[in-house]
Amino acid sequence: MVDWYIILFTFAVVIVFNLEEINREGFLRSIFPAAGFGMKKGTVLLWVSLFTQTLIAVPIFSTFQFGFIKSLFAFTIIFILAYLCVRHLTKRIQLNSRSVPALLKAYKNRLTPAGFKFAFFILLVANLEGLILQLSVGGHIFFGYFHMPSYMLTGLAALFCFIVAGLGGMHVIYRTGYSFLILCGFILFFIPSFFYLREGIHHVYQDYGTMLFPHSPNIFLFAAAFFMALIGVLISHLFLWQVICSIKENYKQNSVRLAFFCFSSVPLSAIIFTVYLLSRFHITTLTELGQAIFSAPFSPSIRTMITIVWLFSMLNESMISIYSLAIIFVYVFGKKWIIQNRKKYFFVLLLFVLLVLLCSTRLVNHIAYLWKIYFLFFVAVSLPFYALLAGKKRRTVRVPASGCIAGMLGYGIAVWTGKFTAGLAVTVAGTLIAGLVVFLTEKSKDLIK
Numbered sequence: 001m002v003d004w005y006i007i008l009f010t011f012a013v014v015i016v017f018n019l020e021e022i023n024r025e026g027f028l029r030s031i032f033p034a035a036g037f038g039m040k041k042g043t044v045l046l047w048v049s050l051f052t053q054t055l056i057a058v059p060i061f062s063t064f065q066f067g068f069i070k071s072l073f074a075f076t077i078i079f080i081l082a083y084l085c086v087r088h089l090t091k092r093i094q095l096n097s098r099s100v101p102a103l104l105k106a107y108k109n110r111l112t113p114a115g116f117k118f119a120f121f122i123l124l125v126a127n128l129e130g131l132i133l134q135l136s137v138g139g140h141i142f143f144g145y146f147h148m149p150s151y152m153l154t155g156l157a158a159l160f161c162f163i164v165a166g167l168g169g170m171h172v173i174y175r176t177g178y179s180f181l182i183l184c185g186f187i188l189f190f191i192p193s194f195f196y197l198r199e200g201i202h203h204v205y206q207d208y209g210t211m212l213f214p215h216s217p218n219i220f221l222f223a224a225a226f227f228m229a230l231i232g233v234l235i236s237h238l239f240l241w242q243v244i245c246s247i248k249e250n251y252k253q254n255s256v257r258l259a260f261f262c263f264s265s266v267p268l269s270a271i272i273f274t275v276y277l278l279s280r281f282h283i284t285t286l287t288e289l290g291q292a293i294f295s296a297p298f299s300p301s302i303r304t305m306i307t308i309v310w311l312f313s314m315l316n317e318s319m320i321s322i323y324s325l326a327i328i329f330v331y332v333f334g335k336k337w338i339i340q341n342r343k344k345y346f347f348v349l350l351l352f353v354l355l356v357l358l359c360s361t362r363l364v365n366h367i368a369y370l371w372k373i374y375f376l377f378f379v380a381v382s383l384p385f386y387a388l389l390a391g392k393k394r395r396t397v398r399v400p401a402s403g404c405i406a407g408m409l410g411y412g413i414a415v416w417t418g419k420f421t422a423g424l425a426v427t428v429a430g431t432l433i434a435g436l437v438v439f440l441t442e443k444s445k446d447l448i449k
Helices: 004-021 027-031 039-050 054-066 068-092 102-110 113-127 129-146 150-167 169-199 201-209 219-234 238-246 249-263 265-281 286-295 300-333 335-340 342-390 398-417 420-440
Strands: none
Touching (some): 027 300, 039 169, 039 249, 054 286, 068 265, 068 342, 102 238, 102 342, 113 129, 113 300, 113 342, 129 342, 169 238, 219 342, 219 420, 238 249, 398 420
């Protein structure tokens, strides 16, 4: 049984630890730090932006579906390519001013007014993913595996994230993330090491090698789609680019490289632990895998540590979403209005978070549709938006609209055929075509103007 008192105590200590830092330097400086970050702070914040519930769950699913070797190879290639894409964009996007929303400014400079309005809506939907999808998934897991009301988790999670990110800003996110980096880093190293040393590495892999798993022949499709979805997340990640913008120029590249390298240990740990679970409990379905992760007959301390890692990965995405909402509100209302009406601003932000929380509570029973919609959404916007940011030409609304069309077409095919892989294949193909068109027209006469 999970010791919920220890978990509540842990997160309460984090809140108390950060109370004196909340709004200490003023609200705008907590959102847009005046001083540049060094390598330590920049690397921690970039690691925080990557440590999400999705990037822990996908390696677990991949190992079950495609096997250990294929998953390990695929994730190695995908993270190397994702790092190269982020490094390339840091050279293409103007990241000199820390006092403005960096990513919104980059899109505004590359789109016409009508195109930017459309892209702004896409960015809003993308950055609400942590509150809409991740809290819904968390509530579903909380109810399904811990047999407690989902609103209890989502309510406490929203309160925690609003205090840390909405009131505290980037500095409090750093302090919280640094604390959990140490704690979760220890847990992710300790748990696989403990079980493998106890059972014997050779014995675990011998049992794993004798099992038959439902390996899917669509590994190349899912690997390409996941890579595109990851790029879609990164090119719409307001928090990530605000952190990169806030790092001192001579530390930017090293911080990005170190953050990706450090984070790569997280999916590696998830893959290795999944191999142990599959060999130990002879799992044949995803439901059984979920029960093994959250309800296996481990000691209370082991189950509590696993739950802490899962909770922080979920809360992390929600914190980032609330911080991104703060950036969007500053952009929409303007700094002058917010300084003059700070109480109104916090009330509007809190009201918006509560409305989104209410939606996520209602969406708990529709997780099967919600994650597919967001997956196709991030795949669809990935390459057209990446090509847009990598270029310098001013584009029209057709570029952001092309990604949405590819996503809607893919979802329509999935509903019509009843096969998600068919819709995913159409979305991947449409995104590739749209991205290539934007790339190829960069140095020629703009055909879409």
